[in-house]
Amino acid sequence: MSTINSLKSLIQRNPYSEDIARYVAVVTDFVKTHPRTSFYGAGAVVITVLSYAFGKDVKQRIYVWYNKKSNEILGPKYKEYREKLVAPLRDLESHDPELRKEKSIRILEIGAGCGSNFKNYPEGSHLVLVDPNPHFAKQVTEKLTGNFKIKPEDIIVSTGEEMDMVPDGSVDAVVVSFVLCSVSDIAKVTQQVHRVLVPGGKFLFMEHIREWDTKKYRARRFMQSLLTITRIWPFLFEGCSLDRDPLPIIKEAGFSQVEEEHFYAPILYTVMELCSPHVIGEATK
Numbered sequence: 001m002s003t004i005n006s007l008k009s010l011i012q013r014n015p016y017s018e019d020i021a022r023y024v025a026v027v028t029d030f031v032k033t034h035p036r037t038s039f040y041g042a043g044a045v046v047i048t049v050l051s052y053a054f055g056k057d058v059k060q061r062i063y064v065w066y067n068k069k070s071n072e073i074l075g076p077k078y079k080e081y082r083e084k085l086v087a088p089l090r091d092l093e094s095h096d097p098e099l100r101k102e103k104s105i106r107i108l109e110i111g112a113g114c115g116s117n118f119k120n121y122p123e124g125s126h127l128v129l130v131d132p133n134p135h136f137a138k139q140v141t142e143k144l145t146g147n148f149k150i151k152p153e154d155i156i157v158s159t160g161e162e163m164d165m166v167p168d169g170s171v172d173a174v175v176v177s178f179v180l181c182s183v184s185d186i187a188k189v190t191q192q193v194h195r196v197l198v199p200g201g202k203f204l205f206m207e208h209i210r211e212w213d214t215k216k217y218r219a220r221r222f223m224q225s226l227l228t229i230t231r232i233w234p235f236l237f238e239g240c241s242l243d244r245d246p247l248p249i250i251k252e253a254g255f256s257q258v259e260e261e262h263f264y265a266p267i268l269y270t271v272m273e274l275c276s277p278h279v280i281g282e283a284t285k
Contacts, residue, residue, distance in 0.1 A: 077266040081280060085177060085206045086120045088282055094172050095198040099126065105172040106153070108196060110160040110189070111179035114139045118150060125150045128171060132159045160189040166196045173197075177206040180246040182239040190246075190253040194285060203255065203283040208275040210243040212262065217277075224274055233274075242274055247281070255283040 094105045104124035109117065112129045121127070127150050129140060134157050144152045156165060160176075160183055174193045183189050193203050211221040224242035227233040233242050251258050260281035267276050 081206065081263070081265065081278075082117060082177070083120050085204055085280055086117060086175060088202055088204060089122050089125070089173055092172055092202060095169075095200070096172075099172075104151075106170070107173050107175060108166065108171040109175045110163070110193075111176060112140060113178075115144070117175060117177065118144070121150050123149050127152050128166065129155045130158055130160060130163045130166070131155075132157065159183065160192060161185050163192055163196070166192075168195055169198045171196050171198065171201065173202040173204060175204045178208065180205070180207050181209075181241050181244055182234075182237075184239075186244070186246050186249045187253070190250055194253050194255065197285040199285055201285045203250070203285070204281075205246070205250065205283070206278065206280040207244075207246055208242075208265065209245045209247070209277050209279050211277050212245075220274060220277075227274070245279070247279055250281070250283055253283070255285055258283045 089105065089107070092105050094100050096106060099106060102124055104126060105122065106126040106128065107121060108128045108130065110130045112118075112131055118127075127144075129152070131140075140152075140155060144150070156163060158165070160179065174197060176189075176193075180186050180189065190203075197203065210224050211217045214221050228241045228243045234240055247258075247260055258281060260279055263278050263280065264276045265278045267273050
């Protein structure tokens with residue numbers, strides 16, 4: 001009982017206690033009004049915990065399933081942002097003479113997951129994929145089978161930090177979305193991106209980031225930090241951190257120009273609004 005009283009006292013002394021209580025109330029209300037969704041969410045947490053207990057392979061398989069479901073969490077309006085992310089590719093001309101003859105370009109996507117961006121790539125694009133989860137390769141292969149819109153060149157099971165097998169200056173564009181939140185070294189990834197791009201090549205990125213409006217959403221910023229520092233969120237979501245902002249690192253990576261836009265993603269489920277703050281941008285080598 002003394003431990004519980006001490007915990008209550010700690011929460012009451014916290015300057016964000018009212019905001020935390022409000023957030024807890026929102027979550028509680030969500031559970032009451034969406035029992036089925038809450039049940040599946042709790043089940044996902046339990047399965048994830050068990051996967052860590054029984055090995056990395058099981059965890060990776062479950063993350064493939066979660067990646068498929070992520071589009072349902074983000075909602076249908078989010079597809080407009082995915083289209084906006086890759087829009088600069090439509091006017092991009094390849095540095096490869098053979099690809100220019102085909103009027104196509106070579107794209108490298110890091111952390112492609114289940115291929116949510118594929119349908120928005122220009123027709124005839126040549127695609128190189130890098131992802132450390134070997135189970136995504138099967139999903140991607142099935143998705144690309146019989147798809148004549150884009151042409152897969154290679155699927156590399158590796159991290160963005162260690163993709164040394166991709167030659168220098170070999171791709172016209174690099175695309176990442178929901179990746180830099182979970183890599184071990186953002187600076188090394190951006191260095192690799194800069195290395196593999198041709199001169200004038202494009203680095204297109206879209207990531208959820210830490211809350212920037214601490215006056216209006218200070219509770220969200222606090223919860224992002226709390227769940228990341230305690231490793232609860234990274235534990236559940238394959239290393240994902242809620243309190244990162246990769247933009248300053250991208251701006252220091254040697255690109256000639258970086259353009260960005262901040263926005264709040266239209267997320268359907270209140271519990272996942274911790275991921276609502278986003279940045280979308282375009283960096284030119």
